[in-house]
Amino acid sequence: MKRYYSILIALFLVSAIGFADEGRKGQAGFQFLKIPIGAKQIAMGNTGFANATGAGAMYWNPAGVAKNKGYEFQFSNVSWFAGVSYQQFTGIANAGSIGTLGFGIQYLAYPDIIETTEEAPGGTGGTFKPYDLALILNFSRQMAERVFFGINLKYINETIALVSADALAFDIGLTYNTGYQGLQFGFAITNYGTKGQFSGSGLRRFYTRPDGPPNQTPVPVLFEADKFELPSSVQAGLTFEPLKMENVSASINADYVVNTFSADKQNLGAEIGYSDMVFLRAGYILKTDFNETSKGNANFGIGVKYGFTDDFRIIFDYAYADLGILDNAQYITVGIQF
Numbered sequence: 001m002k003r004y005y006s007i008l009i010a011l012f013l014v015s016a017i018g019f020a021d022e023g024r025k026g027q028a029g030f031q032f033l034k035i036p037i038g039a040k041q042i043a044m045g046n047t048g049f050a051n052a053t054g055a056g057a058m059y060w061n062p063a064g065v066a067k068n069k070g071y072e073f074q075f076s077n078v079s080w081f082a083g084v085s086y087q088q089f090t091g092i093a094n095a096g097s098i099g100t101l102g103f104g105i106q107y108l109a110y111p112d113i114i115e116t117t118e119e120a121p122g123g124t125g126g127t128f129k130p131y132d133l134a135l136i137l138n139f140s141r142q143m144a145e146r147v148f149f150g151i152n153l154k155y156i157n158e159t160i161a162l163v164s165a166d167a168l169a170f171d172i173g174l175t176y177n178t179g180y181q182g183l184q185f186g187f188a189i190t191n192y193g194t195k196g197q198f199s200g201s202g203l204r205r206f207y208t209r210p211d212g213p214p215n216q217t218p219v220p221v222l223f224e225a226d227k228f229e230l231p232s233s234v235q236a237g238l239t240f241e242p243l244k245m246e247n248v249s250a251s252i253n254a255d256y257v258v259n260t261f262s263a264d265k266q267n268l269g270a271e272i273g274y275s276d277m278v279f280l281r282a283g284y285i286l287k288t289d290f291n292e293t294s295k296g297n298a299n300f301g302i303g304v305k306y307g308f309t310d311d312f313r314i315i316f317d318y319a320y321a322d323l324g325i326l327d328n329a330q331y332i333t334v335g336i337q338f
Contacts, residue, residue, distance in 0.1 A: 003208050008224040028261035029196050029228040030167065031133040032108040037076050037088045039333040043301025043319035044269025045283020047253035049237030050175060050186030053333060055090040058104045058138055061188045061235075062150030063173035064099045065092055066140035074315070074335035081326045083111035092138065099141030104152075115161070128161040146177040154193070156230075162202030169193030182241030182251060191230045198225040232260045233290055249273045253283075263287055269299075279303035281319070297322040301331075313337040 038056045041048035048060040055074040058062025076088045085108070092102035112127040133156070140150030152171035157164060173188035203225060206218035237255035244250075250272050257265040269283030282300040300321035308314070315335040322328055 004135060004298075011325070027229070028231040029165065030158060030191075030230055032086070032106070032158075033134065033156070033169075033191050034231050034233075034259075034262070035080075035086055035108070036327055037086065037106065037331075038074075038077070039301055039317035039331040040279075040281070040317040041269075042321055042331050043281035043283065043299055043303070043317070044253055045267045045299050046265070047237060047239075047255045047267045047269035047283055048186075049173075049188055049235045049255050050184040051237075051239035051251065051253060052186075054337070055092045055093065055102065055104075056333065057150075058090050058092075058102055058136060058152065059088065059106075061173040061175060061186050061237075062140055062152045062171050063139055063148040063175045063186070063188070065102050065138050065150050066142050066148045067095045067175075068092060068100065069094050070195055070311070070338060072335060072337045076331065076333040078329050078331045080329050081323065084253065085109050085183075090136075099139055102136075102138030102140070104134075104136035104138065104260075106132075106134040106136070120160075130158070130160040133157045146179060148175045149173070154191075156193075156196070158196070160198075160202075163198045163200035163225075165196040165198045165225075165228075167196040167230060182239065182244065184239050184279050186235075186237045190233050190235065192232045193230055195227040195229055197227045229261070231262070234258045247275045249276070277305055279305075297324050311338055315325045 036042050036046050037059050041052055041060055042057055043183065052060040052064040054065065054068035055072040071093050073091045078086045080086055088104060088106045090102060090104040092100055094100050108131060110120045110130045113313060114123045114128050115126040116123055137153045137154045138150060140148065143149045150173045154169040156167045156169060169191050170193055171188060171190040173186065175184060175186045177184045203223045205221050207221055208216055208218050235255060235257045237253060238254045239251055241249060241251045247332055251270065253269040266286040267283060269281065270280045271279055273279045280302060285297050285299070299319060299321045301317065305313055305319040306317050306324070313336070315337065317333040319331040
């Protein structure tokens, strides 16, 4: 069994080498899939591939979903720059010996955009409202005493005025708990799937022949858009607990992300908890897409987990993220466990 997991981890690492191709930067579509969601992990510098748990792990590492043995619902919201808003809803349910089942929705909404055409470059007087959507099904399971496995299946849609594109994708993840000082390792491949292609009546144009008769009927022409790939990535992370006392705990996270169509990322994060109720978090992103220099960005936040009974808890997490040239964003996540 140990040999099997060693081979699986090795495949993740080999995949990271094959995925790395920064020369194709900016060529992928569905970029909203790269926007982090979940205030807890964002406060720790976007780290969490090893220690994300429950419903909040669905974005970071689907294997972490199986670490919750009950039911959980979470809602996350962020008001991003330029009036863009991003929401995620996730729900998970433990199915006993089968494993854990989950469902998630990610929705990115843009503000109204003025419609322009070739004939009216200054605007037609109308507006349109683009959006991005991902529907997620999750299955995760504890495979051994210290090994967790998970997979997400995704339907992805992007709609812009009268055109839209769809794709199918999956995430696959694995976590391993060494049993020593909370040392855990996490590996995940995300957003790997079919290519997208825009289609719809917005790609149709009507043309008349310059040498044709004055009363000729315009001929409809439908343009075919090029196909585009998903923003796939391979991720690895670890978490370590240098301090764990009766009422005080501390953990340190480190993640490395290899992206197919953008620069690789190295993220660091830490959390200090008191009585498993109040948490202070901070993190640092060594390199971001939002900064014109090599300088990184810092995140921080707080969390509260309160149990009304042993079987019912509420969760509130807040994160502040420095987005460099894009100013900042504030993230909120609320949830219940029962």
